[in-house]
Amino acid sequence: MLHPHTKGAAVQNNPHTTLVTPTAPIAAETHGGRAKCLQRLVRLDLPVPRTVALSFQAVDRIGQGHLPDVEKVVAEFPEGALMCVRPSSQDPDWGGPGAVMNIGINTAKYESFCDTMGEDAASALYTRFVQSYAVHVARLDPDIFDDVSGDPRSALGQSLHAYEAEMEEPFPQDRAAQLSAVLLSMSRAWHGTSARLLRQAKGAPADAGLGLVVQQMAFGVGHGTSGTGVLQLVSSDTGLPQVTGRYKSQSQGRDGLEEKTAMYLTRDPRGPSLQDIEPEVFETLIGHAQLMRTKLRAEMQVEFVLEDGTLHILDGVRVARSSQAAVHIAVALADDGIIPREEALMRVEPRTLSELLHRQVAPGAKRDVIGSGIAASPGAATGRIVFNAADAQASASRNEPCILVRRETSPEDIRGMQAAHAVLTERGGITSHAAVIGRGMGLPCVVGASNLRFNLKRRTITSADGRVFNAGDEITIDGTSGEVLVGAPAMREAALDDTFKRFMIWAEEVADIGIRANADTPADAQTAHHFRAEGIGLCRTEHMFFEPGRMTVMREMIFANTGEDRRAVLERLLPMQRNDFKQLFRIMEGKPVSIRLFDPPLHEFLPTDKAGQRELADALDLPLSAVTRRIEELSEYNPMLGMRGVRLGVTVPEIYEMQARAIFEATVEVSRDGAPVVPEVMIPLVSTRREVELVKTAVDAVAAAVSSETDTDFDFHLGVMVETPRAALRAAEIAPYCSFLSFGTNDLTQMTYGLSRDDAGRFMSAYVQRGVFAEDPFHVMDTDGVGELVKLGATRGRMAQPGVTLSVCGEHGGNPESIAFCREVGFDYVSCSPFRVPVARLAAAQLAIKDKLGL
Template sequence: MATKAKKSAKKRAGKIQYVYEFGKKTDGDSKMKELLGGKGANLAEMARIGLPVPPGFTITTEVCTYFYDHKRSYPKTLAKEVKAAVTTVEKQLGKKFGDTKNPLLFSVRSGARESMPGMMDTILNLGLNDETVEALAQKSGNERFAYDCYRRFIQMYGDVVMGVQPESENDHEPFDEVMSQLKKEVKASEDNDLTVDDLKELIKRYKALIKKKTKGAFPQDVYEQLWGAVGAVFSSWQNERATIYRQKYNISAEWGTAVNVQAMVFGNMGDSCATGVAFTRDPANGEKVFYGEYLINAQGEDVVAGVRTPNPIAMLADEMPKSHAELVKVCAKLEKHFKDMQDFEFTIEDTVLYMLQTRNGKRTGLAAVRIAAEMVKERLINEKTAVQRIPADSISSLLVPVFDAAAAKKAKPLTVGLPAGPGAATGHIVFSAAAAERHAEDGVKCVLCRVETSPEDLRGMIASEGILTSRGGVSSHAALVARQMGKVCVCGAADVEIDYAKKTLRVGKTVLKEDDYISIDGTTGEIFAGQIPTAPSEVDQVLNGKLKPAKSYTFQMFDSVMKWADKYRKLGVRTNADTPAQATSAVAFGAEGIGLCRTEHMFFEGDRITFMRQMILAGDETERRKALKKLLPFQRKDFTGLFKAMGGRPVTVRLLDPPLHEFLPNDDAARRAVAEALNITPEVLTARIASLHEENPMLGHRGCRLGISYPEITEMQARAIFEAAAACLNAKKKVDVNVEVMVPLVGFAKELKLQSDLIHKVAAEVMEAKKVKIKYLVGTMVEIPRAAVRSAEIAETAEFFSFGTNDLTQTTLGMSRDDAGAFLGDYKELDILPQNPFASIDQAGVGKLVELGVEGGRSTRKNIKLGVCGEHGGDPASIKFFHGVGLNYVSCSPPRVPVARLAAAQAALA
């Protein structure tokens, strides 16, 4: 690992401190997340503000860095610091670690600075052995509780530390198999039905399993257990699921994780005990309600693992009214202090409440918008904080389709589960992560159906349209991860029976097989057999005039956030659009112009493709001009429609860019039809097509090279643009026009000069003929490295630059975006590329060329307009970069416009 954390250690005066305590003696606070991780920093903060936190200590992220830099060893002073911290906890609680009279037990958990739920390892009940378990039984007066804790500890330690795991993805968990066999023998249906003697027998069998699988014995020395657990947590920072998660959410591998060692409190001592996970607001829809789940007589992993479906937190008011009232007060205190929705874990031990952790809660996009908007109204936060708090990408979840109301009403739900991730998802049923990945690779939509999900299912969850589980609640792993990903999710559908062996999903008498269609509604929890058609979201319906704003609270919140974003952003936001319908949609989403109109997309409809092929296959300029004359009215009509749709907003029209062979037919039947239309023989046609063949079309005869070889093409397109503009300006209902003509693939200043002179000549002719003054600019798309390097020279002619970062990435990295998928996964795992460079701009490489282009352009033409029109224009991380280098605008596809507006505001406020 890299050594950023070590550098921060050197900055602190004196001896490096690797262990920070929390409890009555608290060293850290919530501002120390880089060093203590999110969990450790917040435990310290909760202790500071007087919440009932079991004492413990945090081993810093610097130790994780040291661990990987020094062949999995530790700093020399660490053991002494850990021993001292254990002694502090012992004194606070009057218990001793490893004591045979009053034993102290610990939980050992990870804690990265960014929350990574379920991705790293956890150990509970550490400190139990054959002697301390007897002491715990005697001290608690509850022998069953003690041996239940011991069997849980052996199972977790055997799995996480000693590596007793399934040998393949189709195998069952070894410990679960042992328990299932014992339950069968003693006729116990639930874990809680096992007697003390049953648990003792289970422990014996667990130890034998460990011996068989590892050739080693389960450790009895408590400090050996502690260091084994600490090492396992540090090691889990580099496990597969943690690595995949970091890649998805761009969490740096350099950060490392902290380890939190905390005194155990017990929710499984009897009916006066409970454990739960709660939120200060509903993480699915953002409503301000005390929301969560709990289980009586259980430990924390029972709730989050989805092994048992827990009770809604409201029921706790009846079962434990005093504890419920305390939790309500804790909610208010947490929100007031942290000023954000909190997700916290709690345990009630013999009616006494303890807080085990808190963090800013993962939430859906809908919830993120609602919570931010309502917290502004409540004066908990201001508009700027609200804008910064909503993940920009999550705003798009307010625009995703929902099930068509009429169709859903006609369809009868199979059953209803817990709504955990809003939206509508339809797809083929799959029962494994591997199957979901295979479907995604084939471009087939699927819904991942599991009894409960585990962190190992992460790849499948990413690949699926939606997630359905038969067990687990709204705080289960499936729900938590789905909310963060913006996935549609229904959890805890108890009526759903999933049989992995038979690959079936049964609800009552209805049996669905793998690859059958299923539809799930993550807003209502409803589950349907088959496909249900979808309808636009509420926001979409308001923007398209099909729903009044007053009838949609969702739209009102969306509108508030967008207005705040527009108030603070500096970057303009345009759209990539080729048709009036796309343009109209983008304007409704807040686009301020068109940053890229791809004219080649206009040539494929109806007769146009025939005339286009006539032009391409023409034997000389006369024939070419003849075909171009037929294309001119089509292009003029298209541009007229775009200009009207944009109503005076700038429209950047890119001249013909792709190589000509892309317009030609590939199969024999289509070639015969074209030959007949052109009145030539198929053999002549085939010969002409062969003459246009290029070894590398991406680098071949395309872009401005076409316009230089065949100036008549540029001339026709320019004439269509300016005649359309003149028609709008001269119409009875005058439409203002703001045209920007973009010449693609320029690498040499003279290329642009030749094309620009021709465009200006045509513009002058049209303006004189139509007696009109047209406002226009001529510029270029910077998409090859030479253009960025020679930008100062090119800016002598160019009135604007638009960085075409898709092709600029291809030409700079020497990678095809169509073929890079074969190795990009390996590159991300090996940290060669932190993310897909076609999704988020390679700032260190391609970004440097953008900076060079900006600097050169402005050195020649101080007020040159600078934008970006690749899909990077809709990526929040890229937008932050573009803001930083001083571009005037970004351009992206219409549905990404709200994302870009919000991301641009966040960049400005950062």
Template sequence: MTAASERSKLVYFFGAGQAEGDRGMRDRLGGKGANLAEMTGMGIPVPPGFTISTEVCTVFMESGGQYPAELRPEVDEAFARMEQLLGRRFGDEERPLMVSVRSGAAVSMPGMMDTVLNLGLNDRTVEGLARDSGNPRFALDAYRRLLQMYGDVVLGIPHDRFERPLAAAKEAAGVEHDSQLGEGPLRALVREFLEIIRRGGRTFPQEPHDQLWGAIAAVFTSWGSRRATHYRRKCGIPDTLGTAVNVQGMVFGNLGEDSATGVAFTRDPSTGVCELYGEYLVNAQGEDVVAGIRTPHPIRRNGDGTSLEERMPGTFSELAQVCDRLERHYRDIQDLEFTVERGRLWLLQTRTGKRSAAAAVRSAVEMVAEGLIDEATAVGRIDPGQLQTLLHPSIDESASFEVLATGLAASPGAASGQVVFTADEAAELGEAGEQVVLVRRETSPEDIHGMTAAQAILTARGGTTSHAAVVARGMGKCCVAGCKEIDILPDGSAFSVGAVTVRKGDWITLDGSTGRVILGRVATRPSELQGEFRTVMEWCDRFRRLGVRANADTPHDARQAIEFGAEGIGLCRTEHMFFDEERILLVRRMIFAASNSARRAAIDGLRPLQRGDFADIFRAMGGRPVTIRLLDPPLHEFLPHEGDDLSPVAAGLGVSTSELRSTIARLAEANPMLGHRGCRLGITYPEITEMQARAMGEAACDVAAEGVEVALEVMVPLVGVARELALQAAVIRRVIDEVLAERGAELGYTIGTMIELPRACVTADEIAREAQFFSFGTNDLTQTVFGLSRDDSGKFLQVYLDEAIYPADPFAVLDEAGVGRLIRMAVELGRSARPDLKVGICGEHGGDPASVAFCHRAGLDYVSCSPFRVPVARLAAAQAALAESGDAGRRVAEERLAAR
């Protein structure tokens, strides 16, 4: 085949050990299609079929639902090959061929797009299938499923219109599961489903090829569905990728007790333990497992005789061998779908398995030990955003609590919240800042917005490979699935467990590591980091160039930061030390002072308190750099808010309530973010800067005298003009040098500034002549560049994200095009004036993986973030270094680390 004809090819066939594609063609064939082709080429039993390329999806979406002219002939040719291999014909009334139509994007989006099974059945072929299989019940069940799926996915008939008569039929027959319905009830359901479609103003196509093209169009259309779009936004997947469509000969797990369907992972996706893991159902189709319609059985032996290993030992052995081959071939955890048809194993899919953060870390370390991957691959494979879930709390077992029920441990962690029963309720309350637990019989892809908002998810049905479990693990959400003990009331107002009723709004706690459902709120404990985690972090530190510090305002925060691997404090906010009752009274006395002497007396009362705080932080950091920011917020933030009871405050200050009210009004500002704050406060009240500088100097001398090294960095906030920094730096140097002279001590310290104004960025060369370091305060820099208040942006930000005006929330992910360009300019200008200028970032962007990667590329020296995001930043910094230029980048990272 020529290169030109290969480029124009739209349909790729696979079957009988031969495939026209491979795993390297994900962009064209999607992940599912590429892996089906790869498995076929490996000789693994895969039902034959073909993949329609993602290029067709792009044409279909851009042309309003039109296909390329050459598509139909290629599909017809591939169909003929499939029919020849299977010995069946599409639409034949004696030996009908049935096919599935499934989506398959280049990036896995589990459950977000549509699937239709059993295409090819109609009123005539269903009778032929009954004769050919010798099982009329199976044929009618397959037709019933097709009508239900096609009616919902392709014709747009609401799913519950089919569910209601199905539930009524089971109730009338006195059975619990679909698989227990007999031939008579199924035949009646087929007639009723056809009538439901007719009453909905639609017609079920009796011509199989019309069914096929309707299903293909539905899959392409589902790429633009609300749930798929929401998932892509959540996961940062581009809308331009499109999806492929996989058309594949059906194999059936619902032909009887020697047939089954299931999902398997080559390692436990919650823990990473190296053993085959998964679930299956006898006499069922694959959607039954994924949708959570029935609670499945484990694959591995569990002692009660229900496992695949016990019921079908030969099939289990073959599946274990296939899993081992695939993991070694792909060198990663695989998530497989399989069907057993009358004792014969078929593989329907393999893909990289989604896993919890704990499983990602453990499997990465163990695969390095097994020789499957190297350390760089292990580091590159772990999602930095997911890593933070390892640091989340677990249930405090010493607390007293009542376990209400136990389900399956589907996604680890612990979370409490108020019970809600719909995704819309979860989204609404979550947006209002409430903690909620979403409780459902089973989740569906339509629930994605509610799952995103919830702290945890609880389902009555489904297993650890159900939609709820897979999505929760990917999001790092706690999830308990398949909790059969809970009975949700039909009106969705409450659920019961025996005699206990839990109503909407009641609090429960979920333990996703054990499957426990607990009444009320329960105390939790911080995560204990395991050995594998520390190993991965050591690898990250070897590869990264970028330093990682923490934002910490207390000794406790400082110790927490060190435990998570911080190399220093990049931001210590001194104002946070003033908000307890004793200290805020002194600040208020300073504000109300009628004379300089009174103001100094109040300030002198604050100095020993600040000195003690600084000393404790220096001790905790043990010689690591500590960047202390001078007082930043405007003074009115230390006064009561309008509407508060002013009498107690006025009495404590010895002033009247009218005087207090008058002072609050006088200090109020129309736009305090751009008002009398930062260095402006220190310039107008230099005694504040003097007090803080003296407290720092005295604390440093006290700790140094104890034999503990101190690395003090003093940061002046909100500098926009070099002269502002020069004036404040002169005060700081004079005072600290006075302290050193008084103590007869020697102490090295540096003075720098927080770059958070556009003017500071464009005049950074002038400012650098006065500063020994820059630290970008990207929270305020983002506000001033966008002209956007972080406090008020929530009123319209979601609209901007939905309309793709902003690609992401600029306060969460650094805006590289605007804010980033100013940062690059400031770094270049600053280092042109002072080549040894140290440059960092201390906004919360310092813990965002994409923003950390930008900081690496922009040549910053370090990032600083909250303590719990330090491991995320370490991993993201390592990945940025490795991405720079492969192995060469790795060597550079190691060299720079050694020099740091």
């Protein structure tokens, strides 16, 4: 067997080229993860072949032409032993150059192997090395071996001839010279431009180091039971216990593991298995894997070799895992006492939870991509193209999945979005209407797909390569990657099982900042409740007015001439609004619900096309000219900075009065039936103290009236949405009138930058790529600019009103980096789309754990 030993270790005391022993100076930060793992396996007394580890510094010097004492490295291995060189980066995900095996074989050694393992096996070893050396070390074109054929000895002769003809020199025969060339080649491959860009895309720093391990070859070819394989104790898809992997007789490396000739590991009616032919070896292998799981504190994939029935462990790597598997593995390790719960929480990347919450395109599925945009709402869905809300609703009535395609969505499209399985828009950014509503509904959404041509008149979309897709054609929206695909690729279903729920409860117990959900409808609230949100941090009431029966009433109110006329019309909306709030309060079971009063400009409720205007004129029994005149009166050059939010509440106070009454009457009714309700009334788009004074006076008056009429005392909190820079700067004046300040960072970012959140998607990717912005500021909070305003507002607000509650209710509330900032500033909670609650909660838990550990 090829066991490492300490005697005669000429390189052992050199930290840059050191024999892997239990006490050798090896660390992942200096020699890479593979070298460190091999040392741990040696400490477990597993049958690891003799190995020498080269440090990052040594490999870096090799790339500069300064080789270590290769003769001393070679001397660490038995005379005539072959070697393999494999990469050892700090993080396995960063990759590295491919392994080179059978270093040291030459013509004399080949003849010796023919006697000991047979001519075919020896020829295969030599041929593999010749071709690998030619391509990866000598940098020859692989095509020179295309015509190699015949029996193994003939193939070897042809390979040697092809190499020597191309290089015009004999194939190198000296073991040290071969190893030197391989080391130099792998070092330079790591430092190449393409390799550097590739690993940076995977999150590696620009100066990431590479270590190399030189390991004695254990042969999976030869006499007796010989072969290679991999084994793991869990499924990579589910994380549940399951011995998986493959074994291939008479093979090297991982080449044969996907071939039909590979064997199963465990007994299987479909064919022979390792457990059948070598039951003792199989049980030993299982024991080694279990030991690695316990001692290395992770589920490991074991790479092994059988050499004439003798087992060698070449390597151990963390099991590849889906998001579902990551959660199951972490929970199982904690349940078995191998790691504490806090560490289990740290083992799962928060963003990957989105893959658990939504249906996804299956890994490995064929993807025919026709366009791409901003991945605005995760998940994937397949359906037939429709171009308006009415067609989406018609499809839903026929139980036909559809994809709603719009240039950009508006509040009028909400019914179509509810009927569709996914949304695709030509315009928009991460906080555009389609993106925000899609995330709230858990609806896959791609926005800003500007490389597709939309022709809504002809009802077509055209891809960059000229393919035309009509209404009724089937496409798939991948809101996780931002891609638009042709047809219906295989899907992986969402996986929210009991293990996931337990994992999230652990996170809830650790997190020290509250997590609420933005929810506008009973369905949203139900989702928020299911994910154990601590309340609703933002309920956008305007979305309740776009139901068909309510839209007409809203339009009547808009055309009313006096306040009394408006109140009369709004009386018809009052019971509808009251019922909305009763449903929300009951679903949330006494948890706080923050209700934002009406925010959008009134023109959004009026039709923009002639046909719609004629229908409205008929419905209201008005001349068409009166309808068009009123629409013109309400039109604005910049409606997002116009007559909306508190400005409507001050100038058209009847709307806020009706909403306040609906909130308080619902509070009284629901509190009688169950847990007391303490609603939070939020005023949007505030800029001045006087705006708050006026609305507060009106809301207090309605509260007093409802209390008197119902003979019931109730509590409520009044607060503002800080989404203008002035509100943040003047928070000291505003806070004394408020119970809470909720920072609406979508609009605050828009106004601070002077960027349209709906249009910025057209150039944002170019800005990020060219380093103008480090990240899309609508996706990750700009802690320097917008963050400074948030800090100022929070500090000044708390100085003037020490008990004021602080929160973020923009989409940044679901972003892990932004949560870290909010927690640092001392916010009480963040609020985000319901389906982002688990992501936010895990991120908050990990931040608390890092603080506890001083990381």
